[in-house]
Every structure is written in C-alpha cells, then in structure tokens.
Amino acid sequence: MNTSNFTILLAEDDVNEVFLMQRAFQKAGLKNPLHVACDGQEAIDYLSHQGQFNDTTRYASPALMLLDLKMPRKNGFEVLEWLRQQPGLKPLIVVVLSSSSLITDINRAYDLGANSYLVKPGDFDTLIQLVKTLDAYWLTLNQNPDMLADPNPTGLASQVQCTAA
Numbered sequence: 001m002n003t004s005n006f007t008i009l010l011a012e013d014d015v016n017e018v019f020l021m022q023r024a025f026q027k028a029g030l031k032n033p034l035h036v037a038c039d040g041q042e043a044i045d046y047l048s049h050q051g052q053f054n055d056t057t058r059y060a061s062p063a064l065m066l067l068d069l070k071m072p073r074k075n076g077f078e079v080l081e082w083l084r085q086q087p088g089l090k091p092l093i094v095v096v097l098s099s100s101s102l103i104t105d106i107n108r109a110y111d112l113g114a115n116s117y118l119v120k121p122g123d124f125d126t127l128i129q130l131v132k133t134l135d136a137y138w139l140t141l142n143q144n145p146d147m148l149a150d151p152n153p154t155g156l157a158s159q160v161q162c163t164a165a
Contacts, residue, residue, distance in 0.1 A: 006063035007033045011043035011079060012097075013071040017120070020127060021066070028131040035059060040074025043067070044082055047089060062092065064134070067114075069098040069105060077108060084113035095134065 012018050018036055025034055037043035043065075046053045053059040065083075069076035076096060083089050095116040096109045106117050121127050 005032070007035060007060040009035050009037060009043065009046060009062035009065045011037045011040065011065065011071065011076065012068045013039050014068075017068070020124065021131075024124065024127045024131045027128045028135065030131060030135055032135075033060065035062070040071045040076065040079045042073075043071075043079050044074060047083060047086070047092075064093045064095065066095050066097045066134075069096060069100060069109070077112060080109065080112040080114060 010018065010021055012021065018038075022034060025032070035046065037046050045051045046059060047061075047065075049056055049059065067076045067079060071079075074082075076098070080094060080096075083092065083094065090113075093115050094113065095118060096114045097118050097120055098105065098109075099120045100106075101119045109117050118130065121130055
C-alpha cells in the first residue's frame with residue numbers, strides 16, 4: 001500500500017510551528033499531502049468540508065490529524081470533542097501535539113478520544129525523528145481498516161497558509 005497518498009491535517013495556529021513541521025516533513029522524506037488548519041474552527045471546517053474546504057478532491061479527508069491544544073476560536077479539546085461526536089470521523093487517528101506536558105491536559109485529551117499525546121520537542125532533529133516515527137507507526141505499521149483503501153488516489157496536495165498567529 002502506498003502510504004504517501006494519505007493526507008495529514010495539521011491543526012496549528014503558530015506560523016513558526018507550521019513552518020518547522022513542514023520542514024521536518026521534507027527532511028524526513030515524507031511525501032504525504034500536509035494540509036494546515038490555522039485554528040480550531042478551521043480544523044472543524046476542513047473535517048466537515050465546509051466553506052473553503054468544500055472541494056473534497058482538493059481537500060481530501062485526512063488519515064491522520066496532528067492537533068495542537070492551544071488555538072484561537074476553538075481549542076484542541078473542543079475540536080477533539082466535536083470530532084468524536086461525528087460518526088464518519090470517529091476512526092480518524094488524532095495525535096495531540098502540544099507544548100503542554102500537564103497531566104490534566106494529557107488526561108483530558110485521552111478522555112476526549114485522542115489516539116496519542118506527544119509533547120512538542122525542543123529541537124529540530126528530534127522533531128524530524130518524531131515525524132518519521134509518526135509515519136512509521138500510524139501510517140505504515142498500524143492496521144487501521146479505514147485506511148486499507150487508498151483515501152487520496154490522486155495524491156493532490158494543497159496547503160493553507162496561516163497569515164497570523
């Protein structure tokens with residue numbers, strides 16, 4: 001199975017973090033389409049194909065979501081709570097990627113249905129390793145029945161650029 005066609009949604013409001021993640025994907029050799037939602041409401045709009053994200057060919061449903069917690073409009077907890085209430089989105093793999101290592105945040109994320117919780121690394125080399133590990137485990141080794149069919153056969157990629165944090 002060609003896992004490089006699996007779309008990844010990054011929900012992150014910090015433009016510097018978005019840039020670092022895009023660079024880490026390049027350095028790690030990942031070819032997956034990486035879409036960016038600049039805040040929690042935009043992530044919900046993307047996942048529900050609303051507004052600018054209504055073109056499902058251009059904005060394919062993600063196989064993996066990387067979710068920051070501290071975002072404007074709707075925070076990561078609100079996104080996660082909304083997402084797990086949507087029948088068609090329950091199987092979506094959600095990895096919380098946050099700067100918070102508070103046990104209350106970790107417990108709440110898991111209680112709301114996160115598949116994994118990772119603290120953002122402090123250096124770029126570790127971020128590259130984290131991206132490689134995410135790819136290896138969640139997109140390659142993990143046997144998710146919802147990912148057995150190629151969700152994005154065209155491999156079309158697009159990126160939404162965050163304008164301000």
